[in-house]
Amino acid sequence: MTAAPPDLPQPDEDWCRLHPLTPIARVGRLVPALVLLFLVSTVHSKAENGTAETDYLIAFTLISAVYGYIHWMVTRWRFEGDTLRIETGLIRKDSRRLPLARIQAVDIVRPFLARLLGVSELRIRLAGSGGTDGKLAYLSEHQAAELRLVLLAGHIDTEAATSSNTGLPIATVDTGRLLASVFLSLVTIVIIGTVAALALLDQFEPKTAAAAAGILAVYLLSAAGIIWRRLSGQYAFIAVEAPEGVRIRRGLLQTISETVPYARIQAVRQVEPLLWRPFGWCRLEVDVAGATARNQRGEGTSVVRKALLPVGSQQDSWHLLARLLGAPDPARTAPPGRARLKAPLSFHFLSAGHDSTHAVCVTGRINRATTWVPLEKTQSIRRVQGPLQRPLGLATVHVDVAGKRARAEFRDREVEEADQLVAELTALSRSARQRDRRVPPTPDGGAAPSGWYPDPAGRHEHRYWHEGRWTEHVANGGRRSADAPTPTTAP
């Protein structure tokens, strides 16, 4: 409104292409399906005469190869100021701009074939509305690693970023322990039990056993698939400390490298399954805010649950937790003894507590689950009293954070304590939130320096912020126009 805003940075770099081996790597994803189709068709064509199906297969492969090549031809990317722009599509053009300031996480995924070819896929997750995630498949390994550093540099000091590839490993999982932990899981036990029962049945009634095996084969196969996914997904797990968060590398055939940014952690959960407890093992999961394309209503921020440590000792877990949340250790207290009447199966684990920055709770019937929640991430606080709790004088207090499942629950506390908890937690999370508040602040704050920021109303890419207020200057893809700032009213 007052000062003329400076020009947006001009596009200063040329378009870059993906790695030339991209079409091969893309077609490679179809290989297992093609092999399966081929097997089915050869078995099938033995009965009838005909090589027509094989011809179809060859034609299909050729078409996908040509498509892959065209896709590679029309895909390009470059930096435009502080946005990454990716263009793709021959018939239906798709051009997306990823503002660096809104990048939540950058993952590097390397499927098996891509590993053989020495290329990687880069997945970029943004904050905010769904459907805005970016993907660059495939880049050379070196380029992918470099680009990730550049993309994440917005969060951190660039100098720190350059050294971030050589972080210290915080936690690793050796193969023996991973195998043992997968073996000591419910799925494995169910499989072994079923197979044993079938073998036993085979001794007496071979016909029934064969029929039962035929029926159960599908379930057994899918269970084996689950075990395989666990093993291959978490193989060679290593967590490394990086300036922006904890970086995780894992995978047997397909390696995944992902980052859990400290600032986006909503909750951390430590689960101790019954069968692991004799060994003192546990696993750590973390809920991280991000956006996914499959967000139900296409709005809001969704939360992804990630395995932070597939299996580890209590020390490993505590070590990681200390890095993530700064060693939160609020004193925990158990609910009053009469809560056993309301929760007979989980009373033995129930306890909860909080300090000025974190809330922690322990729940679970068979598996013990401990959840830590940073109070500055609190979305709402709820006090719930059910018909069973009222005669006992108990109430439950929930501390909700973003996501569907993440919350800390102070289960079955005394009513007076619950009331006090609601008041205390509300006040504590308010002050924690005020500490957490960042630039650019809203029109009251006025602390942010003048400049271009993402449009708070979301209609444009950027809006100019000047002397404590939003101006009518907006910009889209480097082109400026004017649009009066309006409050972000709801639909």
Next chain:
Amino acid sequence: MASFLVAEARNRATIATLGRALPFNVIAVTTEDDQLWLRPSPGLWRMRRAEVATISVLLAALCGLILGSAGGPVPGTVASLVLLALGGLEAWFLRRRFRAWRYQERHEDLIVARGVMVQRLSVVPYGRMQFVEVTAGPVERLFQLSTVKLHTAAAASDARIPGLERTEAARLRDRLTELGESMAAGM
């Protein structure tokens, strides 16, 4: 707050003063800033009553006719009477549930209390609000009512206030939007 009370006194017929007839002890958590506890419009109760009456009378008539034609007048009459009694019971439940709805706009957060069997109280900071939704279904429109819902990033937050008169719903929406913007906090 006070100036508003004068300006729109008509919508304030349903004001519940602090602590009076509250379903459970919410005073303990709300001592720091004494705001008014507000309740949904009596129109909500009229709407619920009309819904229950329509449905139970229709069901009673239908069952009475079917059973009456199949098994004689006695089972038909009994079935109708039982269904009507069930409708009355439901109305009683709904009445209690209607009376349990409360909300309070504090300086930094909105408190919504509801429920008879399961009593719930939600404290939602304005800064966590993602957007406010005002909906009015066909029946609600007939009674000139709207539902205001506050959405946060947590699925469980559940701050919903049904049965608000349109002016009150619009006022609440504007106020919540304004407060949400001035206090917005990052994820």
